[in-house]
Structure formats: structure tokens, C-alpha cells
Amino acid sequence: MTERPPIAAIVALGLTQIIGYGTLYYSFSILAPGMSRDLGWPPEAAFGALSVALLIGGFTAPALGKWIDRFGAGRIMTVGSAIAAAALTACALVPGRISFVVALIGIEIASNLVQYGAAFALLVQIRPQAAQRSITYLTLIGGFASTIFWPITTMLHAEMSWQQVYLVFAGLNLLICLPIHAVLSRKMRCNRERSGKASPAKRVEGTLAASARRTGFVLMALSFSLQSLVSSAILVHMVPVLSGLGLGATAALVGTFFGPSQVLSRFTNMLFGGNLPPLKLAIIAAMLMAAAVFLLIPTAPSVVGAIAFAVVFGLGNGLFSIVTGTLPLMLFGSDGYGKLQGRVMAARLIVSATAPFALAYMMGAIGVVWSLALTSAAGGLAVLVLAAIGRLATNVYASEMKAGEAASAT
Structure with missing residues (x-):
């Protein structure tokens, strides 16, 4: 009998994801000008500090993934909420630039402990066989983080300093997210104590054979990194890119369709996608993202073309968030899922930290159009890499079948 998704846990986690992404990620772009001004930095320096923090956070992700497997995702997310509250508080109270960057690194480490990577692992640990549907439901709820927290942050910042806003956000992580994560962690431990060790039937077996898993992981990490490059570069520079293509004041309006x-x-x-394999969904997501970026080149400066770009790119990026959780589960199974997510997250975060600078440099060196063409090509390469994973699985399966037939014949 197919396991049902743990709806109560998904709704609770959805709330913490909205708060986690809203306070630790989406609020930064709104508060950054005030941060730079108070720290005596040029306007872009706060984003440079964020990139350094993202880069260091990426290097810590593999270790965090191992802790998730060892101690349980619920415990790690509980600790992560406490670290998030402490780091936000420290960021608000620090006296200088160096201590600000250190606090920002703490925020990025906390993000790895409480956002999608850890939440996906918790859903896998709660009900492995229902995890793919659970991840889909969770990303649907989490998708409202920007819609909710961009206006909330703007409203708060109109009445408060950025330091006071961060103190409010620290309270949300401490008073809402931490208790939710603690309750989920305790419930998971109680369920395990009542039922004993999980039976083999509760595990999810990966579709990739053992002999193909190393190559499969490299290909998957490469495809996710390429898609993260496209996503991060375009999202950070969406308004400047559209403005550079001649859209002017309408650039910000177009971005609201994303x-x-x-x-x-x-x-x-x-x-409608319940029966669609994660690998096919990943290919669709990569194709949509690459096509959206390329669409800007022949249609600019058309507003209709720009809106089509924002819609198609949003569709692809939305699916990409799902497959980062479901594809590793399908290919490699539920055992060691936290460690696997940590390794993949490291590659993605490192690329995400450098991609905006790379696109900014290319736009200055070779222009917006050629920069978009190369970015779209990176998305197209991700499609080819994902297709190679499918061929790898097929070839390994065919080889094993031939070997089995040969053994039977002898």
C-alpha cells in the first residue's frame, strides 16, 4: 500500500520554509542598501559580502549533510533555527564590517540547516515512499516566500532600520520555526521508538545500479550546477538585463510575473505530474529555463517577449526546486539522502555565489546579447547532461541483463 504524504508535517514545514527563505534570503536585497550605507560601503559591497558568505556556506554543506543522516533532519533544523536567530541578531548588533561578514556567514550556514535541503531530508526520513509527493507539496507552499516577505520587509523597513527588521526576523525564527522543528523532531523519534527500526519495505531503492552511481552523481551535480548558474545569474540581474535590452521602466514590472x-x-x-518521472521533470525544467533566456534575444525590446521570458523562466525555475529533492531520491534512494543533498548543495551554492559576478563581467565585456546566449547555452548543456543520466541508466541495465542471460546460458 502506497504511503500517504504527512500533510500536517508538510504544512508545518511549509510555514518554516516561508519564514526561513523570507528572513534569511529574500529580505536581503531590500535591506542591502541600508546595510551598505551604515557600514560605509559602496552600494554593491553588501552583495559582495553575501557572495563570500554563500561561498563559505557551500563548503560547509557536505558536513551538514552528514549530520542530517547521523542525528536526524529534525534535530538539525531545530539547531539551525537557533543559529538563524543568533546570526540575524548578531548581524543587527555588530559594530563593524568584519564582524558583519562573519555574522552573514552564520546566516548562510543556518540557511543550509533550515531551508529546502534539510526539509527535503526530513520528509524522506518521515515517510520515504511518499517523499516525492511530499517534496512537491512543500515547494508549492514555500513558493509563496517571496510574495509574502518582499512586501512585509518593505513595510517594516519603512518604519524601522534594517537592524530592527533583522531583530524582528530573529524572533520569528526563534519563536515560530524552532518550536515547529523541535516538535517534528520529537514526533519522529517517538514514531521510531514505537515501531522499532524501519523495515526494508520502508526504504526507497535508487534506480541507478551501484556500478553507475559515481558517474551518475557527477552528472547530476553538474546538471544542477549548470541550472543553478542560470537561475542565480538571471534572478540577480533580471532588471539590469531587461533594462539593457531597452525595456527601461517596464523592466521591474516584467519581473513580477516570475x-x-x-x-x-x-x-x-x-x-497532473504525479506519474512523471523526476528525470523527465528535470529535463523539462532545464529546457524551459534555457528557452526562456534565449527568448529574450530575438524579442527584445518587446514587452510581450519579456513577459513571456519571465513566465517561462518562472515555470522552469519552479520545477527545478522540486527536482533538486526528487531526482537524487529516485536515482540513489533514501539511504544516505542527507549526505547526498549536502554534496549536491555544496556544488550548487559555490556556483550560485560566483554566477552573478560572472554574468556582470560578461555583460560589461561582450554585451548583454552574447551574455544571454552563453547563459542559455549553459542551460542547454544541462539538458544534455540530464539526458546522459538516462542513457547511463539504460546502458547499465542492458549490460546487467546480458550478463544475467550469459550466466543462465552457462
Whole structure:
């Protein structure tokens, strides 16, 4: 009998994901100008500090993944909420630039402990066989983080300093997220004590054979890194890119179509994509993202073309968030899922930290159009790498079948 998704846990985690992404990620772009001004930095320096923090956070991700497997994702997320509250508080109270960067690194480490990577692992640990659907439901809820927290942050910042806003956000992590994660952790431990060790039937077996897993992981990490490069570079520079293509004041308006499109793609997948394998969904996501970026080149400066880009890119990026959780589970199974997520997250975060600078450099050196062409090509390469994973699985299966037939014949 197929396991049902743990709806109560998904809703609770969805709330913590909205708060986690809203306070630790989406609020930064709104508060960054005030941070730079108070620290005596040029306007772009705060984003440079964020990139350094993302880079260091990426290097810590593999160790965090191992802790998730060893201690349980619930405990790690509980500790992560405490670290998030402490890091946000420290960021608000630090006296100088160096201590600010250190506090920002703490925020990025906390993000790895409480956001999607850890939440996906918790859903896998709660009910492995229902995890793919659970991850889809969770990303649907989490997709509202930007829609909710961009206006909330703007409203708060109109009345408070950025330091006071961060103190409010520290309270949200401490008073809402930490108790939720603690309750989920305790419930998971109680369930394990009542039922004993999970039976083999509760585990999810990966579809990749043992002999193909090393190559499969490299290909998967490469494809996710390429997609993260496209996503991070375009999202950070969306308004400057559109402005550079001649869209002027309408550039910011076009960007508002992105968020709803992400939610739409996740909702559509939840309703109609239940039988679609994660590898095919990953290929669709990569194709949509690459096509969206390329679409800007022949249509600029058309507003209709730019809106089409934002919608298609949002659809692809929304699906990409799902497959980062479901594809590793399908290919490699539920055993060691936290460690696997940590290794993949490291590659993605390192690329995400450097991608915005790379695109900014290319736009200055070779222009917006050629920069978009190369970015789209990176997305197209991700499609080819994902297709190679499918061929790898097919070739290994065919080889094993031939070996079995040969053994039977002898």
C-alpha cells in the first residue's frame, strides 16, 4: 500500500520554509542598501559580502549533510533555527564590517540547516515512499516566500532600520520555526521508538545500479550546477538585463510575473505530474529555463517577449526546486539522502555565489546579447547532461541483463 504524504508535517514545514527563505534570503536585497550605507560601503559591497558568505556556506554543506543522516533532519533544523536567530541578531548588533561578514556567514550556514535541503531530508526520513509527493507539496507552499516577505520587509523597513527588521526576523525564527522543528523532531523519534527500526519495505531503492552511481552523481551535480548558474545569474540581474535590452521602466514590472509562474508550475505538477518521472521533470525544467533566456534575444525590446521570458523562466525555475529533492531520491534512494543533498548543495551554492559576478563581467565585456546566449547555452548543456543520466541508466541495465542471460546460458 502506497504511503500517504504527512500533510500536517508538510504544512508545518511549509510555514518554516516561508519564514526561513523570507528572513534569511529574500529580505536581503531590500535591506542591502541600508546595510551598505551604515557600514560605509559602496552600494554593491553588501552583495559582495553575501557572495563570500554563500561561498563559505557551500563548503560547509557536505558536513551538514552528514549530520542530517547521523542525528536526524529534525534535530538539525531545530539547531539551525537557533543559529538563524543568533546570526540575524548578531548581524543587527555588530559594530563593524568584519564582524558583519562573519555574522552573514552564520546566516548562510543556518540557511543550509533550515531551508529546502534539510526539509527535503526530513520528509524522506518521515515517510520515504511518499517523499516525492511530499517534496512537491512543500515547494508549492514555500513558493509563496517571496510574495509574502518582499512586501512585509518593505513595510517594516519603512518604519524601522534594517537592524530592527533583522531583530524582528530573529524572533520569528526563534519563536515560530524552532518550536515547529523541535516538535517534528520529537514526533519522529517517538514514531521510531514505537515501531522499532524501519523495515526494508520502508526504504526507497535508487534506480541507478551501484556500478553507475559515481558517474551518475557527477552528472547530476553538474546538471544542477549548470541550472543553478542560470537561475542565480538571471534572478540577480533580471532588471539590469531587461533594462539593457531597452525595456527601461517596464523592466521591474516584467519581473513580477516570475513569482506567480513558479507557483503555477508547482501547482500544475502537483495536479497532473504525479506519474512523471523526476528525470523527465528535470529535463523539462532545464529546457524551459534555457528557452526562456534565449527568448529574450530575438524579442527584445518587446514587452510581450519579456513577459513571456519571465513566465517561462518562472515555470522552469519552479520545477527545478522540486527536482533538486526528487531526482537524487529516485536515482540513489533514501539511504544516505542527507549526505547526498549536502554534496549536491555544496556544488550548487559555490556556483550560485560566483554566477552573478560572472554574468556582470560578461555583460560589461561582450554585451548583454552574447551574455544571454552563453547563459542559455549553459542551460542547454544541462539538458544534455540530464539526458546522459538516462542513457547511463539504460546502458547499465542492458549490460546487467546480458550478463544475467550469459550466466543462465552457462
